[in-house]
Amino acid sequence: MIERVRGFRDSYPEDMLPRQKMFDVMRETARKFYFSQIEIPSLEYLDLYRVKSGEELLTQTFSFTDKGGRELTMIPEATPSVVRMLTSRKDLKKPVKWFCLPKLWRYEEPQSGRSREHTQFNADIFGDGSVYADAEIIGLACSTLDKLGLSGKYKVRINDRMLMEKLLRDIGISDISRGYSLIDHYRKLSAEEFKSLLLELCEDREKADFLLQLLGKEIKLDQLGSKFPEKFKKENGEIISRLLNTGKLVTTITDAELVYDASVVRGLGYYTGIVFEGFDTAGEFRSIFGGGRYNNLGQLIAGTQVEAVGFGMGDAVLELLLKKNNLWVLTEKESSFGVCTVGDEAILTAYELATKIRRLGYAVNVDTSQASLSNQLKKAASNSLTHTIIIGPKELRDNVLTIRDMNSGKQFTGKMEDLDNLIKSMAS
RNA sequence: GCCGGGUUGGGGUAGGGGUUAUCCUUGGGGACUGUGGAUCCCCGGACCCGGGUUCAAUUCCCGGACCCGGCCCCA
Numbered sequence: 001m002i003e004r005v006r007g008f009r010d011s012y013p014e015d016m017l018p019r020q021k022m023f024d025v026m027r028e029t030a031r032k033f034y035f036s037q038i039e040i041p042s043l044e045y046l047d048l049y050r051v052k053s054g055e056e057l058l059t060q061t062f063s064f065t066d067k068g069g070r071e072l073t074m075i076p077e078a079t080p081s082v083v084r085m086l087t088s089r090k091d092l093k094k095p096v097k098w099f100c101l102p103k104l105w106r107y108e109e110p111q112s113g114r115s116r117e118h119t120q121f122n123a124d125i126f127g128d129g130s131v132y133a134d135a136e137i138i139g140l141a142c143s144t145l146d147k148l149g150l151s152g153k154y155k156v157r158i159n160d161r162m163l164m165e166k167l168l169r170d171i172g173i174s175d176i177s178r179g180y181s182l183i184d185h186y187r188k189l190s191a192e193e194f195k196s197l198l199l200e201l202c203e204d205r206e207k208a209d210f211l212l213q214l215l216g217k218e219i220k221l222d223q224l225g226s227k228f229p230e231k232f233k234k235e236n237g238e239i240i241s242r243l244l245n246t247g248k249l250v251t252t253i254t255d256a257e258l259v260y261d262a263s264v265v266r267g268l269g270y271y272t273g274i275v276f277e278g279f280d281t282a283g284e285f286r287s288i289f290g291g292g293r294y295n296n297l298g299q300l301i302a303g304t305q306v307e308a309v310g311f312g313m314g315d316a317v318l319e320l321l322l323k324k325n326n327l328w329v330l331t332e333k334e335s336s337f338g339v340c341t342v343g344d345e346a347i348l349t350a351y352e353l354a355t356k357i358r359r360l361g362y363a364v365n366v367d368t369s370q371a372s373l374s375n376q377l378k379k380a381a382s383n384s385l386t387h388t389i390i391i392g393p394k395e396l397r398d399n400v401l402t403i404r405d406m407n408s409g410k411q412f413t414g415k416m417e418d419l420d421n422l423i424k425s426m427a428s
Numbered sequence: 429g430c431c432g433g434g435u436u437g438g439g440g441u442a443g444g445g446g447u448u449a450u451c452c453u454u455g456g457g458g459a460c461u462g463u464g465g466a467u468c469c470c471c472g473g474a475c476c477c478g479g480g481u482u483c484a485a486u487u488c489c490c491g492g493a494c495c496c497g498g499c500c501c502c503a
Contacts, residue, residue, distance in 0.1 A: 003476085003494065049503085059429080060501065077503035104503075109429085111497060120503090184502090267502055290503090312503075342462060373462045381464050392462060406464075 007108075007116030018328045022148065022318065023101055026121040029144045030099040033136065035123055038098050040081035046071040048080045051300050052270050062105045062116075074105040078122040078312060079294070080301060086126050087302035094127025104314075113286045113317040121289075124310030126298075131245045133309050134274045134293060138246070139253030141278060141289045141311045146254055148318075149327045154288055157218065157261035158246070158276040161292070163239045164265055170232060171211055172203025186215050186263040211262070218259040221247035246274060257281075270294045274309070280321050288321060289313035335387060335427035336363040338380035342373055342392030350391045353401065353419065360423055381406055387426055 004010060011019065027037065046063055063073040075081060078100060086096060100122050110116060123140055125133040138156060145154055161180075168179040182197055189197070195212060202208050210229065219227055221244055233240065247258050266275040273293030280288060291311025298306035322328045337357055339350045347368055354364040365385065367376045373390065380388045390402040401419070403426050404411040414422045 006494065052503095057501085057503075060503090075503095079503075106501090106503075108501070109499085110495085111499090114502090188499095269503075286502095340463090370461085372460060374460060374464070376462095377464045379464095388463090390462075394462080402463095404463080409464080411463080 005116075007110040009115060009117065018322070019315070019319070022315065022322070023119070023121075025147045026099075026101065026144055026313075029147050030121075030123055030140065033097070033140045033143070035097040035099045035140070038082070038085065038100050040075065040078060040085065040100055040102050042075055042103065043072050044075050044081055044084075046073045048084065048301065049073065049076065052080070052297065060107050062107050075102065076104055076106050078102050078104065078120060079124070079297065079310065082122065082124055082310075083297050083301050083306070083308065087298050087304045087306065095133065096126040097124075098126070099123040113314075113320055115316060119315045121313040121315075122310065124308055126306050126308050128309075129293075129295065129307035131242050132249065133307075134246050135249035135253070137291065137309050137311055138250050138258075138276055141291070141313060142250070142254035142256040144313065145278070145288070146256070148322065150321065150325065151255060152281070153321065153325060154278050154280050155218075155257035155259060156250075156276055156278050157259055157264045158243065158274060159260065159262060159264040160239055160243055160274050161265065161271045162273060163236060163243070164262070166232070166236050166239070167211060167214075167262075168202075170204070171207040173201050175201065180265045180267075183215070183263055183265050184267055214262045216261075216263055218261050221258060221260055224260050243274070266290060266292055270297045270300070272296055276311070278313075284324070285317050285320055288317050334363070336385045337365070337423075338376075338383065338385035338388045339364060339366045340373060340376040340380065340388055340390045341366070341368060341370070342390070344370070345393070345396060346391040349396060350389075353389060353391065356419055357423055360420065362423070362427060377404075 030037070046058065046061075049057055049061070057076070058073075061073045061076045063071065066072050081102075082098060082100065086092065086098075101119055102122065103117060103119050105117050106114075107116065108114070121144065123137065125137055138158070142156065145151070164180070164183070165176055168176055173179045179201060182194070182201065186194055194215075198208055198212070199205055214227060224244065225233060225240060228236075228240070243260065250256070250258055264275055264277050265271075266277070269292075271292040272295045275290075275292035277290040278288040279285075289311050291309070293307075293309040295307050296305065297308060298304045319328065337354075339354055341347050341350045347366075350366050350368075354366050357364045365380075365383070367379065369376065369379075371379075373392075377388060386406055388404045388406060390404065395401050395413075399416050400413050401416055401422070402411060402413045403422055405426060412422070412426070
């Protein structure tokens with residue numbers, strides 16, 4: 001017996017049904033925001049990720065050298081591929097609104113909400129540097145969760161990289177990326193540890209107190225202005241008011257709670273403006289989605305400057321959250337037909353009937369087992385078919401068919417010619 | 429890569445250095461070859477892998493694989 005590869009999942013029908021439903025909601029919602037779907041390759045040159053990441057990342061990918069000596073990697077994230085696709089087409093009318101649902105791979109130890117293969121809902125707006133694009137991206141992420149039934153079960157924390165950079169410089173931190181890295185660990189370190197690490201890094205210890213007070217607090221956006229010292233506020237009024245505007249715009253799209261949180265900086269990425277993360281309200285899981293503005297990744301990858309904002313939403317955490325809220329069993333009852341046959345002669349007619357009903361848009365299963373009718377009905381019931389059709393010598397003789405509603409047990413016999421009407425009235 | 433806890437039929441479990449490895453469920457069949465998911469009966473199906481200790485290992489020891497969770501990292 002050969003086992004499944006570590007960290008990978010098998011998905012059986014009972015999981016696929018709700019999973020596909022979830023992806024359907026993502027696709028539908030994206031289209032309602034007038035995003036177009038694209039598909040990205042599953043393999044890219046490793047160099048695509050070298051551009052913006054250190055060697056650290058390379059140890060966390062499924063990478064290999066192909067027969068021609070090329071260093072390839074199974075994509076660990078969507079954004080570089082999407083940017084590559086965008087920048088290699090010069091004829092696209094901006095803004096470009098794209099989404100995709102790629103599988104992604106990471107070579108890491110599997111743990112809760114994270115396996116080595118997962119699917120991510122990824123959406124981006126290119127060529128629009130405005131606050132409207134920021135808001136629309138957050139709005140799309142939230143609308144998707146709302147549509148899945150998660151309204152009120154999650155919230156969004158936002159921050160702005162430029163604001164944080166100013167804040168860090170203001171307290172005398174010159175190594176900004178180290179500053180981000182430390183802030184990113186805020187929730188993992190104890191208050192004392194964090195404080196001493198921060199003080200190591202910064203020069204102005206008095207002002208550092210201010211940052212410490214700001215961190216880890218969820219601040220309602222309309223109170224954001226009052227949290228900053230007057231001088232700082234004046235110098236960075238534009239960034240602050242942009243954040244406020246984003247929040248205001250997002251409320252026209254979703255009721256989701258949106259708060260400012262200085263500890264959200266999104267790792268060591270390529271973000272240049274707003275950054276955001278969606279969390280379950282109970283704080284039980286990893287982030288549901290995350291994203292932000294990244295206006296210089298185009299420059300890094302293709303030498304073309306392009307304004308960009310986007311998010312990624314993994315299926316793993318979302319699945320945990322949906323399951324916790326009993327939203328994972330999304331077995332929608334569409335009408336489905338099982339054709340039971342009695343006698344060999346009935347099978348040909350059964351196939352003809354099945355084809356006709358399929359053309360009407362329903363799923364049909366033909367039972368050719370020639371088991372006893374009672375067993376066929378039993379099987380149909382346990383396969384959750386909503387209706388059965390019985391075809392046997394009697395029906396063939398009289399040119400009729402018998403349709404049975406498996407929920408109510410009601411049964412009708414009608415002429416073969418009236419099939420369409422019979423089906424329609426039964427399925428309704 | 430590191431740390432902790434696990435692993436007995438498809439799923440959930442009981443047990444245990446030696447005999448036919450327990451029970452529930454799922455699956456297959458029958459009672460019932462033209463009318464249902466009930467009931468009863470029958471059948472199939474497991475000790476993760478390798479090494480060690482031992483007369484004997486599924487059981488004890490060591491290693492590995494995989495699973496769950498955590499760290500690192502977070503795209």
